[in-house]
Amino acid sequence: MSTWAIGDLQGCFDPLEALLERCGFDRRRDRLWFVGDLVNRGPKSLETLRFVRDLGDAAVTVLGNHDLSLLMIAAGHGKQHRLDTFHHVLHAPDRDELLAWLRERPMMHVEGEFAMVHAGLLPQWDVVQAMLLAREVEDALRGPQHDEFMHRMWGSEPAAWSDTLTGWDRLRVIVNALTRMRFCTPAGHMEFFSKGSPEEPPPGHLPWFDVEAARWRTHTVVCGHWSALGYRRAANLIALDSGCLWGGELTAVRLEDHAVVQVPCERCARF
Numbered sequence: 001m002s003t004w005a006i007g008d009l010q011g012c013f014d015p016l017e018a019l020l021e022r023c024g025f026d027r028r029r030d031r032l033w034f035v036g037d038l039v040n041r042g043p044k045s046l047e048t049l050r051f052v053r054d055l056g057d058a059a060v061t062v063l064g065n066h067d068l069s070l071l072m073i074a075a076g077h078g079k080q081h082r083l084d085t086f087h088h089v090l091h092a093p094d095r096d097e098l099l100a101w102l103r104e105r106p107m108m109h110v111e112g113e114f115a116m117v118h119a120g121l122l123p124q125w126d127v128v129q130a131m132l133l134a135r136e137v138e139d140a141l142r143g144p145q146h147d148e149f150m151h152r153m154w155g156s157e158p159a160a161w162s163d164t165l166t167g168w169d170r171l172r173v174i175v176n177a178l179t180r181m182r183f184c185t186p187a188g189h190m191e192f193f194s195k196g197s198p199e200e201p202p203p204g205h206l207p208w209f210d211v212e213a214a215r216w217r218t219h220t221v222v223c224g225h226w227s228a229l230g231y232r233r234a235a236n237l238i239a240l241d242s243g244c245l246w247g248g249e250l251t252a253v254r255l256e257d258h259a260v261v262q263v264p265c266e267r268c269a270r271f
């Protein structure tokens with residue numbers, strides 16, 4: 001049995017099919033881990049959602065910011081971006097079933113030495129605390145106030161974690177760390193506007209995974225979200241967003257032995 005962790009798809013379904021063929025994936029024995037952002041900006045979000053859902057127990061996926069954006073727009077909150085491409089999902093005959101399945105996906109998955117999230121973990125959080133906080137968001141997504149949560153989920157403030165946070169502010173910080181973060185201060189104050197190279201951080205900040213005293217370092221974090229970072233393997237980190245959407249590559253790493261498989265991608269972001 002092999003476990004393949006795969007980077008951001010964002011509706012790039014054709015490269016996924018090519019990648020799985022290269023990996024020799026067999027759904028009867030192998031498992032796939034998806035780091036989130038199954039949908040949006042690429043051309044085949046609907047096909048991607050249907051395929052991953054139909055894998056059943058052979059696939060684990062965590063939610064990314066684009067997946068949450070789809071759920072938010074479907075619930076009637078926020079505005080679609082001119083580059084969004086999930087309209088096929090919103091008008092599909094199985095829309096409700098797909099959205100219900102997506103809303104049930106976890107924010108974080110931990111297994112053995114690996115902890116998978118879409119974007120990152122704040123330095124104050126150990127993996128146990130991060131999992132508990134992720135479950136708070138999952139409960140909000142699935143609970144009776146999920147519509148109100150969708151209305152209040154988006155936003156960049158507060159930008160730092162505190163154990164005293166409550167209510168929507170608390171949930172918003174958790175969402176932002178798990179699905180949007182790239183840079184933070186050593187104390188965990190997040191910055192959401194810089195998307196470039198990790199070698200060019202905003203003043204006073206550094207890539208979230210470079211905070212040496214981070215408490216999550218008992219595990220290896222498997223993540224995506226940051227196409228300018230590309231595929232990177234470092235101490236306690238496997239980063240998998242190698243920019244398939246932008247004409248880069250789609251990357252898979254076999255967690256058992258860290259073998260890497262990549263396929264080239266045609267640029268499919270809409271302008």
